[in-house]
Each structure stands twice: as C-alpha cells, then as structure tokens.
Amino acid sequence: MEENCVMNTYGRYDVTFEKGLGCKIYDSKGQEYVDFVSGVAVNCLGHSNPAIIKAITTQSSKLMQSSNYYWNTPHKLLAKKLIDNCDHDKVFFCNSGTEAVEGALKIARKYGTLKDTKDKNVLIYMDESFHGRTMGSLSVTGQEKYQKDFRPLIGGIQKVKFNDVEDLKNNFDEKVCGLIIEPIQGEGGINIGAIEFLKAARDLCDKYDALLIFDEVQCGMGRLGSLFAYKKFCVIPDVICIAKALGGGFPIGATITNVKASGAFVPGDHGSTFGGNPLACAVGEAVLTELVDGGVIDKIEEKSRYMKDRLIKIKEKYDVIDEIKGIGLLIGIKINTDTKEFCKSCFDKKLLVIAAGNNVVRLLPPLNVTKEEIDEALDILERVISEI
Numbered sequence: 001m002e003e004n005c006v007m008n009t010y011g012r013y014d015v016t017f018e019k020g021l022g023c024k025i026y027d028s029k030g031q032e033y034v035d036f037v038s039g040v041a042v043n044c045l046g047h048s049n050p051a052i053i054k055a056i057t058t059q060s061s062k063l064m065q066s067s068n069y070y071w072n073t074p075h076k077l078l079a080k081k082l083i084d085n086c087d088h089d090k091v092f093f094c095n096s097g098t099e100a101v102e103g104a105l106k107i108a109r110k111y112g113t114l115k116d117t118k119d120k121n122v123l124i125y126m127d128e129s130f131h132g133r134t135m136g137s138l139s140v141t142g143q144e145k146y147q148k149d150f151r152p153l154i155g156g157i158q159k160v161k162f163n164d165v166e167d168l169k170n171n172f173d174e175k176v177c178g179l180i181i182e183p184i185q186g187e188g189g190i191n192i193g194a195i196e197f198l199k200a201a202r203d204l205c206d207k208y209d210a211l212l213i214f215d216e217v218q219c220g221m222g223r224l225g226s227l228f229a230y231k232k233f234c235v236i237p238d239v240i241c242i243a244k245a246l247g248g249g250f251p252i253g254a255t256i257t258n259v260k261a262s263g264a265f266v267p268g269d270h271g272s273t274f275g276g277n278p279l280a281c282a283v284g285e286a287v288l289t290e291l292v293d294g295g296v297i298d299k300i301e302e303k304s305r306y307m308k309d310r311l312i313k314i315k316e317k318y319d320v321i322d323e324i325k326g327i328g329l330l331i332g333i334k335i336n337t338d339t340k341e342f343c344k345s346c347f348d349k350k351l352l353v354i355a356a357g358n359n360v361v362r363l364l365p366p367l368n369v370t371k372e373e374i375d376e377a378l379d380i381l382e383r384v385i386s387e388i
Helices: 050-060 075-082 095-112 135-139 144-150 165-170 194-207 279-292 297-317 337-349 371-386
Strands: 018-023 023-027 030-036 091-096 124-125 157-160 174-182 211-215 239-242 253-257 319-325 329-333 354-356 359-363
Touching: 030 371, 050 144, 050 279, 075 091, 075 253, 075 279, 091 095, 095 124, 095 174, 095 211, 135 144, 135 354, 157 319, 165 194, 174 194, 194 211, 297 319, 297 329, 297 371, 337 354, 337 359, 337 371
Parallel strands: 124 157, 124 174, 174 211, 211 239
Antiparallel strands: 018 023, 023 030, 091 253, 239 253, 319 329, 329 359, 354 359
C-alpha cells in the first residue's frame, strides 16, 4: 500500500482526506467532518478560500521562484504589510515556524557575539514549551518526551519555570543573549503567559541587554483577536516568530525583528532557498488582507465569547470538564478523562479536535468560522461528553 512508503513519524488516524470547503473537510469516501483543527492553526480562512486560490492562480502563472539574490515584488509587499501592522523593523522569510525559531535563535546568538561580554551566548526557554523538532528549536523545547532520544542537544541553554518570575530572575545574568517564550503555550496545554511574567521578561532583557523572542507561530496571526499576539499582553518583544496562519495553508514562515535585533545579521549569516519566494509571499499578502482589511480579526472576540459561553454551559452539565482555557479562538478544554480517547470519539462523530499537554483538548477553528458552525461542532462535543 502507498502508506508503507511514508516514514512513520505521525500517529495518523485511519482516514484520507480529499477536499475541503470552509470549516468542512471530506474524506475519500465522501464523509463530511467539522474541522476544528485547521491544520493545527494553519487554515485561518478555512479550506479552499477564494482569496488564497486567486493568489495562487495569479502568481503561479507569473513567477513562483527566482532566488534571494534578486528582489521580487510579493516579497517586498508582504514585508511592508507585516511591518505596517507591528512595532518592528525587518522581516526574514522562511518556510515554517520551526525555521522562524531557528532564525531567531541565531539572531540572539549573533547579537550576543557582538557584545563586549565574554560568552554571552545563553538562551533561556520555558518548561512545557514547544518550538519545533529541528536541533536548535528542539533544544529550547521544554518537554522531555520530545528531547530525550536526541541528546546531546545544543549547549548554552537554560530552562526556567513558565510564569515563575523568581525562577526567571535567578537564572538571568549578563551571559544571556536571548529569551524565547510562547505568549500562550499551545502544545504544552494552552497555558497563558501572565502579564507580570512577560513584563519581567522584558525588563530583564533590557537590564542585561538580551533579546526577547516571542514564538507566535500558533497564537499569532489573528488567533487571539489581534494580528500579533504580543499586543494582547502589552509587552513588545525584540523578535517575533510567525508561520502557520500566515500562509492560510501554504508553507511560509517569518522572523520579524526590531532595529536592535535586525542589525545583528549581515549578508551570509542566514538564508533559505525557498524563503520569500513570490508564490508564498503573494499568498501571505492575500491572507493578511483578508484578516486585517477584510474584518476577520475584528469579529474574533465576539466569536470567542460565544464559544466560551456555550462551553461553560456544557461544563456545568457534566463532570468531565475541569476548566475552559485560552484567548480568542485558541481554546483549551481541560478534562479529567483520557484526551486521546476523547479526541478519537470526536473523530468517530465527525469532529476534528486535537490534544494539548496531558489533559487538554484544543479547539482551533478557522478564524472566519460562523456561529452556526461553532454550534455544530459543540453539539458533537457535548454528545461525546454525555456518553462518557
């Protein structure tokens, strides 16, 4: 069978999807599912969005790839649109969130190298965090289950407790070149960064001249109700990592920097063959136009309240739910039953959801989801809960 030719790196469900439209996705047998995974926060505009299809069709008929030795128009336009909507200065384009993180870590290391302090190369990261599976990003992923079989990891790293200001202070000194944080830990269990912790991180980076890096790969690009997640926390990082929803289903990532951080790199320090290609950037610009100019982001807080209110009512009826977590349309349901079995039961009833951490179920609908689609998904969710 064809499946035998694919490397066994994912615990896949026994289904093959063939097409999708909006919040619905269809398998090879024609069965319809409500998709509240969205490619793990990727398909922010749902499946087969007309604006994305138009961008792919139009740009692919003109120019898909040249080389980063030359400029291309979509590259410049997308960079400008991103910078116009944040407090930063420069963009480096790549192909994924993990690549965006790798670029951020290199910027921090190079930044430290340029300083007078000897061995200013320590990177601080959080427990329960997730930043990717390449060696650099894996090294700053604070979950033993991902790291244990791949040691030795890169050196010069230090883990601290998420949201523990004292632990952060105790591990911070002039040797630190960068601190990487997810404002909301997605894979770790929808753990929200406390504002006082994020402000302390900003203050310590300023005090010791280190770079504050926000990994917004999952929580950014509108999912919390603002284009960039940092705006919800009133803390401005030096570096932002984005990907996933930036392409709405098309591979693209970006590392965004302020003036202080962007000066670290010079030609030859970093690169990506396909990063900033015209096709991906044209799609990215189309996605941003829909999110920002098309009013998608403006409606997220209302949809979030609607979904949470409905979930709270379900929680009050059953003992399975312990807590409703999250911001915007990054929502976690903390349950006291097996999450893997719970997600499988939802799948069997044609609702796609995924786990986060040890006891949380993630809901990641498209950002343009309708209230009717929210009701449809939560009706299925309640049926699953009622049968436990």
